[in-house]
Structure formats: structure tokens, C-alpha cells
Amino acid sequence: MTGERRKRHSGVPTIADVARLAGVSPMTVSRVINSESNVRAETRDAVNAAIRQLDYSPNPAARRLAGAAQIRMGLLFSNPSEAYLSAFLLGSLDQAGRADIQLIVQKCDLGDHEREVAERLIRGGIDGVILPPPLCDSPIVLEVLLAAGIPTVVVATTDPSPQAGAVAIDDRAAAREMTAHLLALGHERVGFITGNANIHASGERLAGYREALSAAGMPHDDALVVRGLYSYRSGLEAAEELLDLSEPPTAIFASNDDMAAATVAVAHRRGLDVPGDLTVCGFDDSAVATTIWPELTTIRQPIADMSRAAVQLLATMLFDRREAGSAGERGEPKHVTLDYTLVRRRSDAAPRRRPSVRGR
Numbered sequence: 275m276t277g278e279r280r281k282r283h284s285g286v287p288t289i290a291d292v293a294r295l296a297g298v299s300p301m302t303v304s305r306v307i308n309s310e311s312n313v314r315a316e317t318r319d320a321v322n323a324a325i326r327q328l329d330y331s332p333n334p335a336a337r338r339l340a341g342a343a344q345i346r347m348g349l350l351f352s353n354p355s356e357a358y359l360s361a362f363l364l365g366s367l368d369q370a371g372r373a374d375i376q377l378i379v380q381k382c383d384l385g386d387h388e389r390e391v392a393e394r395l396i397r398g399g400i401d402g403v404i405l406p407p408p409l410c411d412s413p414i415v416l417e418v419l420l421a422a423g424i425p426t427v428v429v430a431t432t433d434p435s436p437q438a439g440a441v442a443i444d445d446r447a448a449a450r451e452m453t454a455h456l457l458a459l460g461h462e463r464v465g466f467i468t469g470n471a472n473i474h475a476s477g478e479r480l481a482g483y484r485e486a487l488s489a490a491g492m493p494h495d496d497a498l499v500v501r502g503l504y505s506y507r508s509g510l511e512a513a514e515e516l517l518d519l520s521e522p523p524t525a526i527f528a529s530n531d532d533m534a535a536a537t538v539a540v541a542h543r544r545g546l547d548v549p550g551d552l553t554v555c556g557f558d559d560s561a562v563a564t565t566i567w568p569e570l571t572t573i574r575q576p577i578a579d580m581s582r583a584a585v586q587l588l589a590t591m592l593f594d595r596r597e598a599g600s601a602g603e604r605g606e607p608k609h610v611t612l613d614y615t616l617v618r619r620r621s622d623a624a625p626r627r628r629p630s631v632r633g634r
């Protein structure tokens with residue numbers, strides 16, 4: 275079997291694949307990649323469209339021959355959920371590796387050092403930056419990056435800057451669907467643990483919860499909404515507060531899986547059966563959702579796919595910027611919405627109609 279055939283079977287697109295799709299010769303594709311001027315505009319557009327459709331990236335040797343530097347993307351992270359962060363990093367590293375992109379991963383805690391970390395990244399010669407939550411909603415980091423003209427993609431925010439690319443799901447619709455599911459099971463008192471108030475998606479999930487209650491003609495009880503911070507510890511405290519109510523909820527919907535797992539732990543400590551005495555649901559479908567018992571009913575947010583899409587979107591933005599040139603007109607950054615899924619497992623059930631035994 276020849277090397278060319280092996281490449282085709284690997285699933286990695288080649289320059290010949292781009293040429294075939296665009297209806298031009300491989301030499302013409304090479305000229306477009308190398309930004310040579312002796313290519314007609316309509317031919318250049320056809321080649322660029324084929325490159326995007328195939329998600330083609332020149333191999334490292336071709337990049338060196340063309341004199342083009344390897345793309346250097348920064349990924350800043352600060353997330354209390356290790357499971358979410360792990361899935362995000364795996365997806366982004368996978369996509370960066372397939373596209374021959376150097377990914378610079380750096381921690382950036384919310385607080386006094388956000389500006390310093392962002393500025394240091396810029397000084398290091400970064401081409402673009404990806405911001406997963408909660409940094410996707412950091413006004414300081416975004417101000418520094420956008421003021422410096424650094425192409426930026428934010429992930430999982432519901433209120434992206436018009437200057438940034440964005441990848442997200444419909445958080446409000448997802449939370450509305452999960453709440454409606456719990457109401458359809460027969461739960462009349464559904465507790466809700468919010469996420470960090472500084473993250474726009476937290477407000478959207480709370481809005482979805484309330485919309486589902488209104489649609490079902492159910493009253494809004496403020497006592498059933500308790501603040502969380504997306505961390506396991508905050509979930510413990512929130513669950514204790516909800517279950518200490520004189521009329522506790524029969525179901526608790528937490529804004530992420532870490533807080534839902536903490537809720538299950540509190541229920542077990544109190545001698546409550548999940549889901550017999552208490553239904554518990556989460557959000558994200560991170561690894562923790564299937565490592566506890568019972569496994570969590572949750573909203574599957576495609577975290578790894580979102581990170582892959584962010585790398586691909588940022589690469590496209592950088593490609594478009596290079597094609598436009600410093601004096602050219604740049605298009606508006608794209609906003610990509612991916613699908614979510616409600617995944618039922620063992621942690622939800624209809625409310626029990628008989629009294630339960632509560633431990634102390």
C-alpha cells in the first residue's frame with residue numbers, strides 16, 4: 275500500500291483532497307496556502323472554502339517550507355469542576371494536535387491576577403486565545419485581549435462579546451427541559467441549586483427552571499432556589515439548606531454534576547434513598563455523573579466537542595484574518611451553538627407517596 279493510500283485511510287485530509295473538492299490542481303492549493311498573489315480571487319475563495327469544509331491543515335514540513343509559523347493558541351482556565359476541566363482539555367488538545375496547533379495551557383484564577391496573566395500571554399506572542407468558563411465571562415481578561423486585537427473564542431457563555439467568537443449550548447432551553455421532566459414525573463416541589471452568579475450561563479439555567487414552573491402553572495418559591503458556586507463543597511451546603519426546609523423538595527436540580535453529586539452524598543448521609551425519597555439531577559454529563567451511585571440523570575453538554583469546536587473556530591478566525599490582511603475587511607466572529615441532550619439514568623423517579631424514614 276502506498277503512502278498516499280495510507281493517508282487517505284487515516285481520515286486526515288490531504289492537499290490532493292482539497293484540490294479535488296475545489297476543482298483545481300494541488301499546485302494552486304499550495305499557492306493559496308502560501309498567500310501567493312498569482313491566484314484569481316474566485317479560485318482563492320473556492321480553495322479556502324474547501325480547506326474549511328475538510329478542516330485541512332498543512333503538515334509541519336509543508337508549513338516550514340512555506341515559511342509559515344505554527345499557530346500558537348492560548349487556553350486560560352479557572353474552573354472549580356475538575357471533571358469539566360478534564361473533558362475540556364482533552365477535547366482541545368486532541369483538536370490542536372490534529373491541526374498541528376501549539377496549545378499553551380495556563381491557569382488564571384479569578385481575582386487580582388487576571389490582567390497580569392492575560393498580558394503575559396500576549397507578550398509571549400500568542401496568536402489567539404480560548405476562554406472556557408468562568409473566564410469566558412471575565413470582563414478584565416476580555417478587555418485586555420480584545421484591546422490588544424487578539425482573536426478570542428469564549429465557550430459556554432450566553433452573552434458573548436460581539437468582537438469574540440463563541441461556542442455554547444442553549445442553557446435556558448436545557449434547564450427548562452430538565453425542570454419540565456421533573457414536573458412530569460409528578461414532583462411539585464423542585465429545588466434548584468444555582469451556579470456562580472458571575473457566569474451568564476448560571477442566570478440562563480435559573481431562567482429556564484422558572485420558565486418551566488410558569489408553563490406548568492406552578493408557583494415560584496424563592497426558598498427552593500439556593501445559591502451554589504459549581505463546586506462540590508458549595509453543593510453540600512446548598513443541599514443541606516434545601517433539605518432543612520420545613521417542607522423540603524422531593525427533587526433537586528443542580529446546575530452542574532459536581533453539586534448534584536454533593537446533593538446525593540447529603541441525602542445518603544441523612545438516610546434518604548435516591549431516587550426513592552429524593553430525585554437528584556445535574557447538568558454537564560461530566561465524568562462524575564457516572565462514577566457515583568446512583569448514576570445521575572443530567573443534561574449532556576458536549577464539553578469535549580465544544581472545546582474542539584472552539585479550537586477549530588479560532589483557527590478559522592486566524593485563517594480569515596491572514597487572508598484579509600492588515601488592510602482588508604474582516605468578517606464578524608462566528609457564534610456556534612451545539613446540541614444538548616437530557617440523559618436519564620438512575621437518580622430520578624416519581625415522588626414517593628408514603629412517609630420516609632429520615633436519619634439524623
